[in-house]
Amino acid sequence: MTLGEKLIAADIAIPEDETPAETVVAEPPAPKVFPYDLESAELARAFLHARTPSAWTDRQIDEETYRHLYDLVKLGPTSANTSPMRLVFVRSPEAKERLRTALTPANVEAVMTAPVTVIVAFDPSFYDFLTRLYPQxxxxxxxxWNDEFSQETAIRNSSLQGGYLIMAARLLGLDCWPMSGFDNARVDALFLDGRGWRSNFLLGLGYAETVATARNTRLMFEETCEVI
Known part of the structure; x- marks a missing residue:
């Protein structure tokens, strides 16, 4: 059984005419014990030790990894299970050259040297899938009924899924380089118009050269958070 099959096994519904006469209900998983282990390897990979790369190695990404990555990301929650994110994995030299024409100069090297740059996009017509995705x-x-509302929903939830994508990629051992510096309209015209999708942001994926630089400062809890 593949990783994807294992991940979705619990979500597969049994048709009514195939429901076993006796169904064994599995015990719910034990609740997670607090406090969490802040020194865990998983948290280190996803947050504590993760850095935006300064350069990529020549190591390529196995194609099956793309499927494993999506099989993880799709499990993350979205509003009414809308799941509007769509992904285009740009990895061939020809596709990279097309993408180059839409990039700001500062992002050209990062894209051209990355094993793959993902166009993290959204489908404005995501609601056409809701019969399957939200049968409740x-x-x-x-x-x-409202294009403005549906686009707002698509942008918000595809951004949410984009965050899941970064965390899942890091947990699978990949490094991530999210980018905003590009011409959205040109990317849409070059890669997405035939599907009706729209670009949100770009994400370089690969294996980074060792980063020795310190992390830039982040804002403190007291500066950004309020408990009321």
Whole structure:
């Protein structure tokens, strides 16, 4: 069984006519014990030791890793399970050259040397899938009536899924280089218009050269958070 099959096994519904006569209900997982282990290897890979690369190694990404990555990301929650994120993995020299024409100069080297740059996009018509994705209610009319509302929902939730993508990639041992410096309209015209998708941001994926520089300062809890 592949990793993807293991991940989705619990989500596979058994048709009514195939429901076993006796169904064994599995015990729920034990609740996580607090406090968490802040020194765990998983937290270190995802947050504590992770850095935006300054350069990539020549190591390539196995194609199966893309599928494993998506199989993890798709499990993250979105509003009404809208799941609007769409991904285009740009890895061939020809595709990279097309993408180059939409980049700001500062991002050209990062894209051209990365094993793959992902166009993290969204589908403005995500609601057409809600019959499958959210069978609890007739959710399509919630969004289909208003283009502005559906696009706002798509951007917000694809950004949320983009965050899951970065964390999942780091946990799979990949390094991540998120980018904003590009011409969205040109990327859409070059890669997405035939599908109706729209670009949100770019994400370089690969294996980074060792980073020895210190992390830039982050804002403190007291500066950014309020408990009321």
């Amino acid at each position: 209610a007739d959710a399509r009319p919630w969004f289909a």
